[in-house]
Amino acid sequence: MISIKAKNIGLTYNIRQKISLAPNYRKPSPTGGKISATGRKRMVKALEGVNFELNSGDRLGLIGSNGAGKTTLLKVLYGIYEPSEGELSVSGKVDALFNINLGFRQEATGRRNIFLRGLINGWSPKEIESRMDEIIDFSELGGFIDLPFKSYSQGMAARLAFSVATCLEPEILLMDEWIGAGDPAFQQKAKDRMSDLAEKAGIIVLASHNHKLLKTVCNKVICLEEGKVVATGTAEELLD
């Protein structure tokens, strides 16, 4: 059973910095988590008391102003950070698209990168080879697939990253606001692919400021503010 259960999740970043003689800046900020200090240590509470449950077929959108905690929550779900508080249970094979260039070797060709990415995701060489043409076709990169990744434009890199991540059919796909890098034709293809994925009983979590994109992709939305969930509802309820 594919699911994500988050119970009272909290995450605090500890920040090391050199001693500063400047007085603390006290003006409240509309962005970011809560800053606190003990002695020389500075902390940012990026997530606090986050609760939600997702099951097969759920497509969750994360909204909130800059620094509200969206990316941090994705990173916690991916296992990059252990929550500082609460309980998290993630059942299913997870893939993430946070940064288009992350996990791709600049010197290797697109084709080689597909292979490497597949291995990282736990696919056998045979399985990757059997999906290779489909991945390349979906990306529409043509002859560029045999050129080094470093020669790709941002949009081309996004096409490759998205094609690999979705053709390998993760059970849970976590995405940060990057899809805008593709051109409108590819964005439409990408949206259709995401609907397909969710219909195949997967879970998608997408953090974005693009309400139009969220409305087409997501059925649930969580709004974060200073790391706390301030509203939960359907895409229609929260995005209009």
Ligand SMILES: Nc1ncnc2c1ncn2[C@@H]1O[C@H](COP(=O)(O)OP(=O)(O)OP(=O)(O)O)[C@@H](O)[C@H]1O
């Ligand atoms: N590596 C880090 N070290 C310390 N603090 C961090 C780190 N990453 C994020 N933060 C802090 O955590 C809070 C949440 O940041 P996060 O990146 O999760 O926000 P976001 O909602 O994704 O923002 P945006 O919409 O701007 O991408 C912010 O206050 C930020 O300053």
